[in-house]
Amino acid sequence: MQEIVDSIYHEMRARTERGKVANYIPQLACVDPNQFALTVVTQDGQVFNAGCAETLFSIQSISKVFTLTIALGKMGDTLWTRVGREPSGDPFNSIVQLEHEGGIPRNPFINAGAIAVADAVMGHNAPKETLAEILHFVRFVANDDSISIDEKVAQSEMKTGSRNASLAHFMASFKRLDNPVDSVLGTYFHHCSISMSTEQLAKAGMFLVSNGTNHCTGVRVVPEHRARRINSLMLMCGHYDGSGEFAYRVGLPGKSGVGGGILAIAPGKASIAVWSPGLDKIGNSKLGTEALEMLVQRTGWSIFGN
Numbered sequence: 607m608q609e610i611v612d613s614i615y616h617e618m619r620a621r622t623e624r625g626k627v628a629n630y631i632p633q634l635a636c637v638d639p640n641q642f643a644l645t646v647v648t649q650d651g652q653v654f655n656a657g658c659a660e661t662l663f664s665i666q667s668i669s670k671v672f673t674l675t676i677a678l679g680k681m682g683d684t685l686w687t688r689v690g691r692e693p694s695g696d697p698f699n700s701i702v703q704l705e706h707e708g709g710i711p712r713n714p715f716i717n718a719g720a721i722a723v724a725d726a727v728m729g730h731n732a733p734k735e736t737l738a739e740i741l742h743f744v745r746f747v748a749n750d751d752s753i754s755i756d757e758k759v760a761q762s763e764m765k766t767g768s769r770n771a772s773l774a775h776f777m778a779s780f781k782r783l784d785n786p787v788d789s790v791l792g793t794y795f796h797h798c799s800i801s802m803s804t805e806q807l808a809k810a811g812m813f814l815v816s817n818g819t820n821h822c823t824g825v826r827v828v829p830e831h832r833a834r835r836i837n838s839l840m841l842m843c844g845h846y847d848g849s850g851e852f853a854y855r856v857g858l859p860g861k862s863g864v865g866g867g868i869l870a871i872a873p874g875k876a877s878i879a880v881w882s883p884g885l886d887k888i889g890n891s892k893l894g895t896e897a898l899e900m901l902v903q904r905t906g907w908s909i910f911g912n
């Protein structure tokens with residue numbers, strides 16, 4: 607496995623076409639696009655790293671996997687009265703479907719859906735308490751208490767977040783949010799601003815590899831059926847309007863973020879985190895996707911076979 611991971615790293619280092627870093631969040635625009643990291647944690651807990659696997663980056667929308675897990679833990683299937691579970695086929699920050707569909711976002715991974723999930727996680731708590739809860743959960747699943755929120759990124763998102771504010775106000779106009787728009791947005795921007803390394807992120811995904819139990823720690827995080835369902839949502843919706851392409855090329859449940867990270871789950875095999883800040887047109891990591899495509903070709907890990 608180390609050989610495979612190293613060879614992918616060397617191929618990726620040589621690439622000159624690396625995509626474009628997200629520039630609509632100024633703090634992300636300053637990230638050096640030449641960085642690359644890949645971590646594979648196999649089901650038995652062995653860790654294989656290549657590149658800057660300890661460098662922290664903004665996990666952005668990958669955090670939506672964790673907030674979804676928390677929301678399902680709190681309210682179970684009632685969550686699905688607030689948000690759907692269908693791929694949207696539209697960009698991650700799109701507002702078009704919201705009007706036709708009465709303010710109920712298509713799925714928990716597009717921005718509108720994640721804002722609805724943040725509201726659900728809040729219950730009647732303040733953003734501060736909610737963020738403490740989210741951070742506690744992420745630290746628990748990654749088994750790492752050093753994980754934290756990058757306040758500079760959060761402030762940067764807040765200042766330039768008019769589109770997300772529009773989505774939240776639009777949902778509020780349909781009475782779909784329980785909490786004040788500003789509190790929900792503050793919570794959303796901050797959970798997107800969690801910083802992690804690929805090693806921390808791959809470890810955090812371990813509970814989705816083994817039917818809800820993290821084999822690194824031996825702790826059950828969610829019941830079996832929930833892990834299966836979260837994986838299916840990641841497969842169908844985790845890359846927005848690029849989810850079909852990702853399923854075709856990689857064939858694993860995966861969640862991307864505009865920071866250039868991707869968490870991919872090979873059920874029963876491994877949790878994989880990759881980071882390369884340059885994005886494709888849809889907003890998914892360009893080299894991250896290529897690296898995962900190579901990894902499944904060399905391991906046969908696609909859920910659809912070789």
Ligand SMILES: NC(=O)CC[C@H](N)C(=O)O
Pocket residue numbers: 665666667668698699717763770795798862863864865889
């Ligand atoms: N795709 C993403 O990672 C988007 C998350 C980002 N925080 C936003 O709201 O725009």
